[in-house]
């Protein structure tokens with residue numbers, strides 16, 4: 001079936017991400033806290049806790065530092081949502097990556113907008129995070145094109161073999177930078193999720209109430225989109241079985257992230273930047289050479 | 295029930311004194327007591343916090359800091375004074391620099407927790423009791439957003455509830471002791 005010349009599934013994907021995305025993201029965040037607590041021998045909060053936190057923040061007194069900050073946070077949310085919608089519509093992967101990066105830049109601007117030394121330090125660190133993961137993400141796009149001849153997520157999802165068949169090392173590299181993208185230990189340099197004491201609170205120091213709630217919401221969207229990227233590697237043929245496999249792979253990776261988060265101490269930013277670039281160079285490079293010769 | 299009662303984020307400030315209560319507050323977050331069960335998150339940022347936990351004595355040097363943290367917190371917010379020192383100077387009450395009224399010399403206190411040092415159980419008790427107050431304030435705020443229920447003006451008299459009577463706390467509440 002077609003609508004305006006596009007497959008109806010594109011619209012379903014977009015709508016599903018817009019509506020179901022934050023719900024799934026919220027549940028994943030709750031599960032993260034619950035599992036982390038379990039790994040630390042605690043009972044932990046309810047799975048719904050992130051939702052309660054969100055509603056509480058939404059009802060707090062309004063005390064925005066300046067109007068620009070709110071605008072940037074809104075733009076961060078909007079571009080993350082657009083990037084995710086582009087991805088789940090099965091559109092161009094490169095487009096998704098670039099919109100997502102634009103969103104990330106708006107978060108950094110929001111950090112700088114407050115002029116608070118803590119938030120500025122957090123923003124600087126967030127820039128280092130972006131610098132660390134960006135090369136690998138671009139290599140994912142390049143590898144994707146070399147392996148399948150297209151940037152269209154749709155064609156990758158309906159290809160004969162899952163993309164991981166051609167890009168095993170690039171997949172491993174993406175796993176490495178996923179920890180940086182999700183800001184999980186050992187790469188929670190710009191804003192710690194669990195310790196909550198990171199030079200006050202990194203980039204979100206000056207965000208409060210509704211603004212902070214919006215940042216949380218964007219994180220939920222982000223998480224779902226990144227796990228979508230992971231699932232893309234394991235999807236083929238467009239069938240239901242393949243879709244289930246892709247979801248299972250994405251959830252397994254999510255679990256792996258939580259295990260990593262709980263077992264590693266934070267590294268210095270130099271170590272993060274260097275290691276991420278080396279990983280991109282070595283894993284990405286070998287994989288691309290392999291693609292050239294196959 | 296509003297949502298503030300389900301996600302009380304705390305900020306913790308330790309004044310002077312022996313640090314015993316400071317350790318107990320942290321103990322409340324360890325696996326044995328696990329305050330996160332109730333949605334409690336220990337944040338280092340006043341702007342994110344709903345409950346201000348003060349431990350240790352208040353003196354001339356840290357009074358402005360306590361005031362500053364309190365002012366930066368957003369409504370609805372409550373203050374919990376934990377331990378004899380925070381409630382009223384405790385064993386250090388007669389020191390020349392310690393404010394013998396404790397925390398309420400600087401900011402309005404909503405709940406007092408007795409003990410030297412406080413038990414983690416009582417801290418959790420106080421936080422859970424404080425949640426009701428948060429609830430009340432949140433409702434007031436909803437009804438009349440302009441009236442933020444800022445009680446700065448009556449600092450020292452804004453005692454709305456107490457987990458234990460101030461007079462039960464050894465060395466606390468006896469403003470006329472000197």
Ligand code: SF4
Nearest residue numbers: 314377378379410411
């Ligand atoms: S109340 Fe007792 S344990 Fe607590 S800080 Fe004061 S002296 Fe130390």
